[in-house]
Amino acid sequence: MGNVTADTSRPNCTIDHTIHQTLAPVVYVTVLVVGFPANCLSLYFGYLQIKARNELGVYLFNLTVADLFYICSLPFWLQYVLQHDNWSYGDLSCQVCGILLYENIYISVGFLCCISIDRYLAVAHPFRFHQFRTLKAAVGVSVVIWAKELLASVYFLLHTEVVEDEDQHRVCFEHYPLEPWQRNINYYRFLVGFLFPLCLLLAAYRGILRAVRRSHGTQQSRKDQIQRLVLSTVVIFLACFLPYHVLLLVRSLWESSCQFAQSAFNAYHFSLLLTTFNCVADPVLYCFVSETTHRDMARLRAACRALLTCSRTRGPREAYPLGTPEASGVKSEEPELLRKLQSTFQTPNSPKGEGLPPAGLA
Incomplete structure (x- = not known):
């Protein structure tokens, strides 16, 4: 069980899919349990930033939407692997779920690149290129x-993505060894979808670090926070996407036999599972670290605490209005939290061109 034959019109290429029945369900369940609520909260905070006319919120919102689309396809993939790689739905649903799986990678890469460029312009050129930051x-x-x-996903709709293996299982989005049309699209995905955005991202963050180090009007704690954010962003980007694209390129260049496909299968699919964790990392990196989001989370936490307190003691009818807890004799911790957060993320005033703009990374 779990072995796949690439195509009935070609010599048999039987591959052991044990990794799908062991590691994949753990990853999918983890991302569903953690990623779905985290991205729902991230979607809300992205909406708040858009409402505040912050262009960075547009990229955050779209990034989260792309992650949620992919997360919604995970139950189908989970059932697929638990049924020993047997797709029990229609051919079109296989194509749609496969497109959501693969295209989420490049939509995420695109918006991560946009966020990095936006932050570079905000930090290094706060008074120029303002027309691009609207x-x-x-x-x-x-x-x-x-x-x-x-448009790129239409390419996949033109090809059959469901084939039957030797156990009469309907295998979805898997061909071994690679077919000629797959090599062409893989080169495009590697060069245009990954390598070019990666170069832009690295160049943008190099400019951010240079601007931070040259700034004389910014507190050292603020500089350290920005540099940690920059480093963690690059590390997570590379950890989630680099292994997959390296192996994608290796397969596209050298996979011409069943033996090569068998040797590369486990490493390739492990790297594909790594890309799934991007759905968990995105809300942590790009939403929960900004000053405005910390304030919104403090308000939300205070509201939840007030609601729980009232439901336990006086009931919902006697709940005090948010922001005026003194009316019911309950002391709120929100002002203290906000003071701490503001002191942490505050950027002191500085002469024009020297200090970082207060909202540069918010």
Whole structure:
């Protein structure tokens, strides 16, 4: 069970899919349990930033939407692997779920690149290129990214993605060894979808670090926080996407036999599972570290605490209004939290061109 034959029209290529029945369910369940609520909360905070006319919120919102689309396809993939790689739905649903799986990678890469460039312009050139840091410009860029990936996904709809293996299982989105049409699209995915955005991201964050180090009007704690964020962003980006694209390129260049496909299968699918963790990392990196999000979380935490207190003691009818807990004799910790957060993320005033703008990374 769990072995797959690539195509009935070609010589048999039987591959052991044990990794799908052991590691994949653990990863999918973890991402579902952690990633879904985290991205729902991230979606809300992204909406708040858009409402505040912050163009960075547009990229965060779209990034979260892409992650949620992929997370919604995970129950189908979970059932698929638990049934020993047997797709029990229609051919079109296989193509749609496969597109959500693969295209989420490049939509995420695109918006991560947009966020990095936006932050570079905000930190290194706060008084220039303001026309590129508007809500309208962010919406336009977002439309281009979605349109590009949706057009690329049409390529997969033109090919059959469900084949039967030797055990009469319907295998979804797997061909061994690679077919010629897959090599061409893989080169495009590696060069245009990954390598080019990676170069832009690294260049942007190099410029951010240089601007931070040259700033004389910024507290050292603020500089350390920005540098930790930059480093963690690059590390997570590389950890989630680099192994997969290296192996994707290796397979596209040298996979011409069943023996090679068998030797590369486990490593390739392990790297594919790593890309799934991007859905968990995105909310942590790009939403829960900003000053405005910390304030919103403090308010939300205070509201939840007030609601729980009232439900336990006086009932919902006697709940005091948010922001005026003194009326019911319950002391709120929100002002103290906000003071601590503001002191942590505050950027002191500095002469023009020296200090970082207060909202540069928010």
